[in-house]
Amino acid sequence: MRVALFLTCVNDTLYPDTGRAVVKLLTRLGVEVDFPMAQTCCGQAHYNTGYRHEAEPLARHFSDVFGEYEAIVTPSGSCGAMVRELYPRIGERARAEGRGDTLAATLAPVVPKTYELTEFLVDVLGVTDVGAYYPHTVTYHPTCHGLRSLGLGDRPRRLLQSVKGLELVELPGAEECCGFGGTFAMKNADVSAAMGADKVRNAESTGAEMLCAADNSCLMHIGGTMARLGTDMRPVHIAEILASTEEEPAA
Amino acid sequence: MSGTFVGMPAFPPPAHPAFPKAAHEAVHNETLRGNLRHATHTIRAKRAKAVAEVSDWAALREAGKQIKDHTLRHLDRYLVQLEESVTAAGGTVHWAADADEANRIVADLVKATGESEVVKVKSMATQEIGLNEALEAEGIRAYETDLAELIVQLGKDRPSHILVPAIHRNRGEIRDIFRKEMSEWGRPAPEGLTDTPAELAEAARLHLREKFLRAKVGISGANFMIAETGTLVVVESEGNGRMCLTLPETLISVVGIEKILPTWQDLEVFLQTLPRSSTAERMNPYTSMWTGTGDGRAGEGDGPRTFHLVLLDNGRTDTLADEVGRQALRCIRCSACLNVCPVYERAGGHAYGSVYPGPIGAILSPQLRGTASEIDASLPYASSLCGACYEVCPVAIDIPEVLVHLRERVVEGGQVIREGNKVVLQPAKGHAAERAAMRAARWAFMHPGALRTGQRFASRTRRLHPRTLPGPGKAWSDSRDLPAVPAEPFRDWWQRTQGGKGGAK
Numbered sequence: 001m002r003v004a005l006f007l008t009c010v011n012d013t014l015y016p017d018t019g020r021a022v023v024k025l026l027t028r029l030g031v032e033v034d035f036p037m038a039q040t041c042c043g044q045a046h047y048n049t050g051y052r053h054e055a056e057p058l059a060r061h062f063s064d065v066f067g068e069y070e071a072i073v074t075p076s077g078s079c080g081a082m083v084r085e086l087y088p089r090i091g092e093r094a095r096a097e098g099r100g101d102t103l104a105a106t107l108a109p110v111v112p113k114t115y116e117l118t119e120f121l122v123d124v125l126g127v128t129d130v131g132a133y134y135p136h137t138v139t140y141h142p143t144c145h146g147l148r149s150l151g152l153g154d155r156p157r158r159l160l161q162s163v164k165g166l167e168l169v170e171l172p173g174a175e176e177c178c179g180f181g182g183t184f185a186m187k188n189a190d191v192s193a194a195m196g197a198d199k200v201r202n203a204e205s206t207g208a209e210m211l212c213a214a215d216n217s218c219l220m221h222i223g224g225t226m227a228r229l230g231t232d233m234r235p236v237h238i239a240e241i242l243a244s245t246e247e248e249p250a251a
Numbered sequence: 252m253s254g255t256f257v258g259m260p261a262f263p264p265p266a267h268p269a270f271p272k273a274a275h276e277a278v279h280n281e282t283l284r285g286n287l288r289h290a291t292h293t294i295r296a297k298r299a300k301a302v303a304e305v306s307d308w309a310a311l312r313e314a315g316k317q318i319k320d321h322t323l324r325h326l327d328r329y330l331v332q333l334e335e336s337v338t339a340a341g342g343t344v345h346w347a348a349d350a351d352e353a354n355r356i357v358a359d360l361v362k363a364t365g366e367s368e369v370v371k372v373k374s375m376a377t378q379e380i381g382l383n384e385a386l387e388a389e390g391i392r393a394y395e396t397d398l399a400e401l402i403v404q405l406g407k408d409r410p411s412h413i414l415v416p417a418i419h420r421n422r423g424e425i426r427d428i429f430r431k432e433m434s435e436w437g438r439p440a441p442e443g444l445t446d447t448p449a450e451l452a453e454a455a456r457l458h459l460r461e462k463f464l465r466a467k468v469g470i471s472g473a474n475f476m477i478a479e480t481g482t483l484v485v486v487e488s489e490g491n492g493r494m495c496l497t498l499p500e501t502l503i504s505v506v507g508i509e510k511i512l513p514t515w516q517d518l519e520v521f522l523q524t525l526p527r528s529s530t531a532e533r534m535n536p537y538t539s540m541w542t543g544t545g546d547g548r549a550g551e552g553d554g555p556r557t558f559h560l561v562l563l564d565n566g567r568t569d570t571l572a573d574e575v576g577r578q579a580l581r582c583i584r585c586s587a588c589l590n591v592c593p594v595y596e597r598a599g600g601h602a603y604g605s606v607y608p609g610p611i612g613a614i615l616s617p618q619l620r621g622t623a624s625e626i627d628a629s630l631p632y633a634s635s636l637c638g639a640c641y642e643v644c645p646v647a648i649d650i651p652e653v654l655v656h657l658r659e660r661v662v663e664g665g666q667v668i669r670e671g672n673k674v675v676l677q678p679a680k681g682h683a684a685e686r687a688a689m690r691a692a693r694w695a696f697m698h699p700g701a702l703r704t705g706q707r708f709a710s711r712t713r714r715l716h717p718r719t720l721p722g723p724g725k726a727w728s729d730s731r732d733l734p735a736v737p738a739e740p741f742r743d744w745w746q747r748t749q750g751g752k753g754g755a756k
Contacts, residue, residue: 007741009696009702011741012706012740012741012742013706013709013736013740013741014734014736014737015734015737015741016737016739016740016741016744017737019741019744019745020741020744020751023750023751024751027751033750034750035741035742035745035750037699037742037745037746038699039699040695040696040697040699040702041692041696043693043696045689045692046689046692046693047655048636048655048658049658049662049685049689050631050655050657050658050659050660050661050662050663051659051662051663051686051689051693052655052659052663053663054689054690054693055693057693057697058693058696058697061696061697089652096574144635144636144637144638144639145636145638148637148638148639148641148642149638175639176593176637176639177593177635177637177639179593179635180635181634181635181636181637182635182636183632183685184632184634184635184636185726185727185731186723186724186726186727187271187632187726188270188271188274188594188632188633189271189726189727189729189730190271190274190275190278190279191271191274191278191594191597191598191633192635192730193729193730193731194278194284194597195593195594195597195635196730196731197730220734221731223732223734224727224731224732224733224734225730225731227731227732228730228731228732
């Protein structure tokens with residue numbers, strides 16, 4: 001199977017460890033991973049801030065870069081949801097604006113082939129025990145777009161529960177948004193920060209060492225809040241937990 | 252001002268600060284935060300339980316959506332049918348294009364009765380048009396009889412929630428308002444009133460009773476209007492509405508045109524979904540239905556002696572013209588989206604600058620009023636797009652979809668319908684820097700080489716990066732640490748190690 005890693009622009013620039021973890025994990029599970037060098041950004045920030053027409057060329061570019069692969073895997077619920085939920089909508093809107101079916105037809109092929117990492121593991125590879133080892137207490141925050149747009153359900157939790165040495169503790173108010181919301185974090189900084197602080201307090205109350213999520217954008221906000229509030233907790237992307245083994249534990 | 256308008260807006264845009272500014276104070280008000288957290292979390296949990304009891308909830312939700320969509324698509328036909336049914340049952344139908352016209356019609360109707368006071372059933376439509384203030388200006392006193400609306404009215408306050416307008420108040424605050432203000436409006440609060448719920452309710456009951464018994468004119472809204480029969484429906488919990496709907500001789504109902512249902516049977520769906528979504532009740536305690544007047548049809552009528560229905564547009568037809576935004580008109584005002592919204596919980600209802608707060612308000616107000624004012628242009632951004640509102644909406648309004656659509660209207664402008672006219676909006680001012688940044692980012696993302704140069708530059712200068720950002724970046728670094736930039740971007744590692752071949756680091 002020709003699998004492309006769609007790392008996302010945020011991970012590529014700021015969180016290469018997550019990218020290395022996905023490569024290590026998938027390689028260990030026998031998947032041949034490619035990283036198409038022409039990939040950039042799915043256009044989510046543009047689209048969600050109201051710049052749909054600026055997002056269109058990025059969506060077309062995504063389709064050009066990834067169209068030939070059998071599967072596209074991304075360690076981001078939010079960018080995965082952009083492709084799966086919003087690319088069809090971008091096509092529909094272009095059609096409604098009298099620009100015909102071209103854009104919809106261009107974007108259509110990548111939509112069903114795009115998987116968020118935990119979906120790919122559980123649904124395509126059919127594994128929940130990926131042979132990981134991570135001797136820490138962890139609480140899991142389901143990020144909004146993974147939870148509600150993609151419907152990831154209990155996939156991430158099932159994967160975490162199968163990790164050797166990992167103790168998973170319940171996060172109170174888990175399904176409440178952390179307050180990141182892309183440009184929302186800047187445009188409504190007061191409310192965003194208040195949501196982030198509440199999320200961190202809930203996480204702290206679990207006594208866990210780490211807060212795990214499947215999206216580094218949210219973790220950037222939660223982690224930045226943790227550091228500012230002076231907590232001992234750390235944010236960690238689920239890929240880094242699943243990539244960690246007894247032979248090669250995560251740093 | 253973001254728009255070029257033909258004619259005057261339906262009602263003047265409110266002089267209200269933009270949402271982030273309005274929310275600033277609420278976020279740091281510990282009492283308010285506590286009141287809202289307690290109230291929203293309680294009702295949130297109860298709703299979830301009440302909805303989980305219904306095995307066919309998803310089907311009911313879909314049915315509600317489809318009935319509303321069908322009705323909206325044929326609204327012209329159903330409105331005429333409703334007018335015929337109401338008229339045949341002895342009522343009189345009035346058409347109001349905007350708030351001013353509706354207020355004038357109601358004031359004239361009240362004056363024609365010779366009365367100078369009215370009792371009111373809780374109604375969002377009359378709040379929307381500012382009816383109480385308009386009547387006051389005509390020398391007519393309107394008494395709110397819903398407990399929470401009474402608290403708001405006595406406290407010279409504004410409602411902050413659709414269903415629970417005084418949600419921002421706690422018991423102690425309510426006791427103080429009753430003690431101080433009730434005597435101004437009628438029967439004073441009992442001596443030694445405490446903040447126990449039973450005593451507060453009894454004080455309101457005594458205060459309101461004399462008004463119910465005296466009033467000759469009642470004013471209401473309606474949750475539903477049935478086109479085939481001309482029946483209006485009000486659902487409520489307290490029974491105050493029932494008093495207003497049955498005791499006065501004249502009843503005037505002000506109802507938004509989107510509240511129509513084609514048939515009596517359609518109620519079956521909404522009388523299941525509305526109570527569970529709003530108050531988490533299986534069935535609300537009082538459901539009042541009336542068809543025309545008491546003597547409209549010999550021996551059959553069940554309404555008041557005189558009945559007037561004022562059908563209110565006030566931006567609804569304009570909203571209906573927008574193919575993405577029109578789904579907001581499906582709203583049945585249950586408030587489930589407010590109760591589940593993390594932004595509403597922290598910003599409070601007043602920050603939304605409208606009688607419609609929360610997620611639904613953020614998509615309704617900028618459509619009903621347009622996006623010209625500071626508050627209306629900021630409301631589409633008052634959301635992290637978490638989607639909790641869409642998940643609980645009993646008529647499946649995709650609120651995040653409409654929010655993004657309205658953001659696009661704010662930043663890109665374009666053609667909209669205002670007061671029935673095609674109007675081309677200019678892109679909003681104040682987004683110039685953002686627009687430039689978005690364009691620059693789009694350019695870089697279309698040129699992977701340029702992106703890489705930028706990434707490398709960021710990596711190589713990482714030791715020089717400040718801990719806080721200037722300008723717009725301050726909004727981030729004021730409350731959150733910045734992420735550390737890695738020594739090299741992933742793509743450099745991938746190329747250097749050929750994808751980590753042989754365990755390369």
